[in-house]
Every structure is written in structure tokens, then in C-alpha cells.
Amino acid sequence: MAVFLFGLCLTRGQTERELGALLDEWHLAAARADFEGYVGKMTKDAVFIGTDATEYWLGQAFRDFSKPYFEQGKAWSFHSVERHVYLNEREDLAWFDELLDTRMGLCRGSGVMQKNPGGWKIAHYVLSIAVPNKDVDALLDLKKESDSLLLLKLKQPR
Numbered sequence: 001m002a003v004f005l006f007g008l009c010l011t012r013g014q015t016e017r018e019l020g021a022l023l024d025e026w027h028l029a030a031a032r033a034d035f036e037g038y039v040g041k042m043t044k045d046a047v048f049i050g051t052d053a054t055e056y057w058l059g060q061a062f063r064d065f066s067k068p069y070f071e072q073g074k075a076w077s078f079h080s081v082e083r084h085v086y087l088n089e090r091e092d093l094a095w096f097d098e099l100l101d102t103r104m105g106l107c108r109g110s111g112v113m114q115k116n117p118g119g120w121k122i123a124h125y126v127l128s129i130a131v132p133n134k135d136v137d138a139l140l141d142l143k144k145e146s147d148s149l150l151l152l153k154l155k156q157p158r
Contacts, residue, residue: 011091012087012091015087015091015094016085016087016094018120019085019094019096019113019120020080020083020085022041022113022120022122023080023083023096023098023122024080025037025041026038026041026042026122027077027078027079027080027100029041030070030075030076030077030078031075031076031077031078033069033070033071033072033073033074033075034070035066035067035070035071035075038066038070038075039062039063039066041121041122042062042121042122042123042125043059043114043116043121043122043123044059044060045058045059045123046058046059046062046121046122046123046124046125047123047124047125048062048125048127049125049126049127050127051104051107051127051128051129053147053150054150076102076103077102077103078100078101078102078107078109079100079101079102080098080099080100080101080109081098081099081100081101081106082098082099083096083097083098083099084096084097084098091115092114092115093112093113093114093115094112094113094114094115094120095110095111095112095113096110096111096112096113097109097110098110099130100127104129105129105130106129106130107127107128107129107130108127108128108129108130109125109126109127109128110125110126110128111123111124111125111126112124
């Protein structure tokens with residue numbers, strides 16, 4: 001029984017390392033402006049949520065948004081400095097969070113990966129700027145007007 005449990009832990013650890021490598025390759029593809037390498041690691045219907053409140057893209061919409069950046073040869077460069085990866089019991093679904101070194105300073109990425117017949121793919125990704133608690137009040141002042149305008153628009157009856 002102990003050998004079986006050890007084997008499960010070893011397999012789970014290997015899968016977690018594999019998923020970390022996939023995320024590293026995904027970030028590297030963006031840094032190299034390798035569009036196919038980047039979107040190829042995402043599911044066709046992947047969700048990408050950016051740092052701006054209006055940045056919510058599904059599948060092709062994200063590809064359309066991001067492609068011009070890649071075509072200019074300067075997408076974005078994120079380097080993970082801390083990462084946590086978790087697997088469900090069947091090991092076909094994973095979720096993760098990571099602290100990233102970016103041009104925006106420290107950011108946090110989090111998301112969901114799913115195992116498909118062709119391997120693991122990123123299905124959902126959220127990028128947020130990490131703000132030190134001591135700076136939140138200044139940030140709130142900075143974004144107060146734009147948040148108010150966007151909230152008015154979002155609260156309008158549809």
C-alpha cells in the first residue's frame with residue numbers, strides 16, 4: 001500500500017512539474033512573440049481576463065486582440081517567481097496561481113488547465129496587478145473616476 005501511495009505522489013509531482021513547464025513555455029512564447037506557440041497552449045474557447053476591468057476575452061476574441069502585439073514582435077514578458085499548482089483527484093483538471101515579474105511590477109496570474117486528448121491546455125487565465133495594501137487608498141483615488149464611469153455603463157438596463 002505504501003509503495004502505491006508513493007507512486008501516486010510521484011506521478012502527481014511529475015504532473016505538477018509538467019504543468020509548471022507548460023506555463024513557463026507559454027510565458028516564453030509571449031516574450032518571443034511566438035503567436036502560435038502562445039495560443040497553441042490554450043483551449044480554443046479559453047477565457048483571458050486582463051488587468052483592466054474591460055479586458056475579458058473568450059477564445060477567438062483574445063486571439064484577435066493579441067495577434068497584433070505578436071506581429072509587432074513585442075508581446076509581453078512575464079516571469080514566474082512563485083507558483084502553486086493543484087490537481088483534482090482524476091488529474092484531468094488543474095488550477096494554479098503565480099506571482100509574476102512584469103513591466104507592470106509584480107502581478108498575479110491565476111487560472112485553470114484541463115487535460116485534453118492532445119495534452120494539457122490553459123482554459124482560463126486571470127492577470128491582476130499586485131498592489132501593496134499600504135498603497136490601496138492612493139490607487140482608489142487614482143481610479144475613482146474611471147471606475148465610476150464604467151459602473152454607470154455596466155449598471156444600465158440591457
